[in-house]
Amino acid sequence: MQATLPNRIPSDSRDVDSQKSDLHKNDPRERLIVALDVSTAAAAQKIVAAVGDSALTYKVGMQLFTAEGPQLVRDLVASGRRVFLDLKYHDIPTTVAAAVHEAARLGVGMLTVHAAGGGKMLHAAAAAARAVNPALLVLGVTVLTSLDQNDLEKVGFKGTVQEEVLRLTALALNSGCKGIVTSAREAAAVRAELGHNFAIVTPGVRPAGASHADQARVATPAEAIAAGASYIVVGRPITEAADPAAEARAILRQISS
Numbered sequence: 520m521q522a523t524l525p526n527r528i529p530s531d532s533r534d535v536d537s538q539k540s541d542l543h544k545n546d547p548r549e550r551l552i553v554a555l556d557v558s559t560a561a562a563a564q565k566i567v568a569a570v571g572d573s574a575l576t577y578k579v580g581m582q583l584f585t586a587e588g589p590q591l592v593r594d595l596v597a598s599g600r601r602v603f604l605d606l607k608y609h610d611i612p613t614t615v616a617a618a619v620h621e622a623a624r625l626g627v628g629m630l631t632v633h634a635a636g637g638g639k640m641l642h643a644a645a646a647a648a649r650a651v652n653p654a655l656l657v658l659g660v661t662v663l664t665s666l667d668q669n670d671l672e673k674v675g676f677k678g679t680v681q682e683e684v685l686r687l688t689a690l691a692l693n694s695g696c697k698g699i700v701t702s703a704r705e706a707a708a709v710r711a712e713l714g715h716n717f718a719i720v721t722p723g724v725r726p727a728g729a730s731h732a733d734q735a736r737v738a739t740p741a742e743a744i745a746a747g748a749s750y751i752v753v754g755r756p757i758t759e760a761a762d763p764a765a766e767a768r769a770i771l772r773q774i775s776s
Contacts, residue, residue, distance in 0.1 A: 547771040547772075547774040547775045548572075548573065548574055548575045548771060549575060549576075550744070550748075550749065550750050550751060550774055551574050551575075551576065551750070551751060551753065551767065551770060551771060551774065552574075552576045552577065552578050552603050552720070552750050552751065552752045552753070553566070553570055553574045553576070553577050553578065553752075553753060553754070553757055553758065553767065554577075554578040554580065554722075554752050554753065554754030554755075554758070555567075555577050555578060555579055555580075555583050555758070556578075556580060556582055556583070556754050556755070556758070557582070557583055557758070558582060558583065558586045559586060559587065560587045560591050560594075563577075563579075563583060563587075563591065563595075566757075566758050566763060567595070567598075567600065569762075569763040569764060570757065570763045570764050570767050571764050573763075573764045573767035573768050573771065574757075574767050575600065575601055576600065576601040576602070576603055576628070576629075576750070577595060577600050577601070577602060577603065578602075578603040578605050578752055578754075579591065579592055579595070579602055579603070579604055579605065580605040580606070581605075581606055581607075584604070584606060589621075589625055592604065592625045592626070592627060593625060593626070596625065596626040596627070601628040601629075602625075602626070602627040602628060602629075603627070603628065603629040603630070603720075603750075603752075604622050604625070604627040604629065604630040604631070605630070605631050606618075606622075606630065606631065607631045607632065607633050607660050608630075608631070608632045608633065608636075608644065609632065609633035609635070609636045609640075610636070610640070611640070612639045612640045612642070612643035612644075613643070615632060615636065615640050615643055615644050615647075616643035616644060616646065616647040617647070619632070619643075619644045619647040619648050619657065620647040620648075620650065620651060623647065623648050623650075623651035623652045623655050624651055626652075627655065628654075628655065628656065629655070629656040629658060629720070630648075630655065630656070630657060630658065631657075631658045631659075631660050631700060632644045632657060632658070632659060632660065632696070633659070633660050634659035634660055634661055634687035634688070634690055634691040634696075634699070635660075635687065637690075638690060638693070638694045641657075641659060641690065641691055641694030641695060641696055642694045642695055644657055644695075644696075645657050645694060645695030645696055645697075646695065649695075656697045656698055656718055657695070657696045657697055657698075658691075658696060658697070658698045658699055658700050658718065658720055659687060659688070659690070659691025659692075659694075659696040659698070659699045659700070660699070660700045661683070661684040661687040661688055661691075661699055661700060661701045661705070662680055662683050662684050662687070662701065662702075662705075664701075664702045664722050664723030665723075666680070667680070668680055671683060680704075680705065681704075681705050681708050684699075684701050684705040684708075684709060685705075685708065685709060685712055685713070687699070688701070688709050688713060689713065692713065692717055696717075697717060697718055698717045698718030698719060698720060698749065699717070699718075699719055699720070700719075700720045700721075700722065701719060701721065702721060702722070702723050702738065703721045703723070703724070703738030703742055703743035703746045703748055704738065704746075706719050706721060706743065706746040706747040706748050707746040707747055709747065710746075710747035715747075718749040718750065719747055719748050719749050719750075720748070720749065720750045720751075720752060721738070721743045721746075721748035721750070721751050721752065722751075722752040723738070723752075724738060724739070724740055724743050724751040724752060724753050725738075725739065725753075725756060726739060726740065726756050726766075726769070726770060726773070739773065740753070740770045740773040740774050741773045741774070741776055744773075744774050751770075751774070753767075753770055756770075757770070
């Protein structure tokens, strides 16, 4: 970023390594991830400043990372924010391991790999992360929230969305990942079958009455948390709001409820 990001409020100025017990925090901000789905560092900076201390973690995805590169991530980390790097790595094990190694060196707290990449790739990713930062959450992406049952069948999967999510979750966890990404619609079944000793990140979260946009499997913040989500990802409802901080606080109240 060209300009300096504002520092996080002093009362919460902890680094990534001190945030190892997020799932057991009482502060609802620990469970909210704001998606920076914009094309410039300036736009991302504006959102972070507008949200202020109402969020601690920001998602950097393919759009923003492609436009601005790793320096944006370094700037967010240096400003005290936690970064969820959502690049969904999916390649041969050696290539993914090398990418995860570099991502870990940037200081991100969370990153994604496609669980469909297979056990060898997932093992390589998890090992690469541990070598740099044992606290880094490597998350296996199961079924994208833009896909419904009909979409899944068209790409060749024979089972239901829930069956596919459960299968990929088991593969990811058995391969060393610390959590998964799935919609809230499958989170409860995943918790019931596989327990609570791992993180579930839930995208496709929309406050009641908000547009679903390109998401097919959505839930409200309260529904996602009740279903077993550890973290929820919210983008446009916050970032495009007239008052992003107020919208974030409203979502925090739903999380607390």
